[in-house]
Amino acid sequence: MEFDQSASQTLQDIMRWRRDVRHFQRTPLNDADLEALRASIDLAPSVGNARPWRIFRVQSAGLRQQVRDEFERCNTNAATSYALSERSAYMKLKLQGLDQAPEHFAVFTVTDPEEGRRLGRRTMPETLRQSTAMALHCMWLMARSRNIGMGMVSILDPNRVEVIFDVPEGWEFAAYLCVGYPETKDDTPLLHRSGWQGNSESRWTDV
Amino acid sequence: MEFDQSASQTLQDIMRWRRDVRHFQRTPLNDADLEALRASIDLAPSVGNARPWRIFRVQSAGLRQQVRDEFERCNTNAATSYALSERSAYMKLKLQGLDQAPEHFAVFTVTDPEEGRRLGRRTMPETLRQSTAMALHCMWLMARSRNIGMGMVSILDPNRVEVIFDVPEGWEFAAYLCVGYPETKDDTPLLHRSGWQGNSESRWTDV
Numbered sequence: 001m002e003f004d005q006s007a008s009q010t011l012q013d014i015m016r017w018r019r020d021v022r023h024f025q026r027t028p029l030n031d032a033d034l035e036a037l038r039a040s041i042d043l044a045p046s047v048g049n050a051r052p053w054r055i056f057r058v059q060s061a062g063l064r065q066q067v068r069d070e071f072e073r074c075n076t077n078a079a080t081s082y083a084l085s086e087r088s089a090y091m092k093l094k095l096q097g098l099d100q101a102p103e104h105f106a107v108f109t110v111t112d113p114e115e116g117r118r119l120g121r122r123t124m125p126e127t128l129r130q131s132t133a134m135a136l137h138c139m140w141l142m143a144r145s146r147n148i149g150m151g152m153v154s155i156l157d158p159n160r161v162e163v164i165f166d167v168p169e170g171w172e173f174a175a176y177l178c179v180g181y182p183e184t185k186d187d188t189p190l191l192h193r194s195g196w197q198g199n200s201e202s203r204w205t206d207v
Numbered sequence: 208m209e210f211d212q213s214a215s216q217t218l219q220d221i222m223r224w225r226r227d228v229r230h231f232q233r234t235p236l237n238d239a240d241l242e243a244l245r246a247s248i249d250l251a252p253s254v255g256n257a258r259p260w261r262i263f264r265v266q267s268a269g270l271r272q273q274v275r276d277e278f279e280r281c282n283t284n285a286a287t288s289y290a291l292s293e294r295s296a297y298m299k300l301k302l303q304g305l306d307q308a309p310e311h312f313a314v315f316t317v318t319d320p321e322e323g324r325r326l327g328r329r330t331m332p333e334t335l336r337q338s339t340a341m342a343l344h345c346m347w348l349m350a351r352s353r354n355i356g357m358g359m360v361s362i363l364d365p366n367r368v369e370v371i372f373d374v375p376e377g378w379e380f381a382a383y384l385c386v387g388y389p390e391t392k393d394d395t396p397l398l399h400r401s402g403w404q405g406n407s408e409s410r411w412t413d414v
Contacts, residue, residue, distance in 0.1 A: 003220070074330050133336070155331075191323075
């Protein structure tokens, strides 16, 4: 398949508008949207074609509440780790959309899957986690291309999340995702806009 | 920005044709292509907007040779780790395009960057590595949208690569990339086609 220039421009637009969304409408996603998100994961790269991601679609109110509580606990700890001068700026940031997002996903990585027959990960087990991260990124971009927002919640203790979802030995928590239609449209990262952290430029170094 | 259905289809096509490329033409990339790859990294998600990736564009023949030698060493070790019955299948796989690819990149993650002010990574330092993985994935997709192939080489000892590139304390090796125009066009993963590992399906589990 040969792509023309417009494909590259479309991809760039999707990447630019991806955003980590924390402000969601409560409108549910339809089945076609959900299937498109799921199918995008099938197209993610993975080391040795191992596809080490394991995903729960979380609809249980009880499980959602446990994650919500765990976020609250970790976020309070994080806030108190800042000096007073920074703490109020931190506490003003909206860092998750757990209460509004119609869809929640809990994502894990299998750290020693049968699939792939250990190819490519012997010296770099990290490649399994990279595979899961890229699968999440597929889902993120696919969501945006359908005007759906996704936010990644990482202010959680991985061990506690593994207990909440009672995952098998060897599964490692990767991310908790909130997905839904965004409340606002914005191509500037919230942390940039709020002054927390501006965009440092990515240049490569010639060697 | 509102995307129409064709954007989603274009993204799906790019993801489907992404591939881990190991067969390259020697044709050099032009400056516009290189700049498009670099610019795509600027659009990657990162925890706390920390942008923890650090990238070397490797043109030095000496450095390339050291990486080549390190791959050889690790690949021989990997081959001997398989039982005889699997070893010959492993050794038939082409796992890198180091000799032909016109562009090489060595990618690292800063494990404690100033940027981001520790936001979102206190309980999950792994989010920094996830950010780098997603940046690589941006580059991978952007390359493909311009009909350029990328391959990720992971059969390397991270500590040795850190020594080869003499990186500062706290930089962690993430990936070595080969980039160039592909020799062949194929939307089926090599490991699938060769029978090493077929595609297991990604379904999520409702909880």
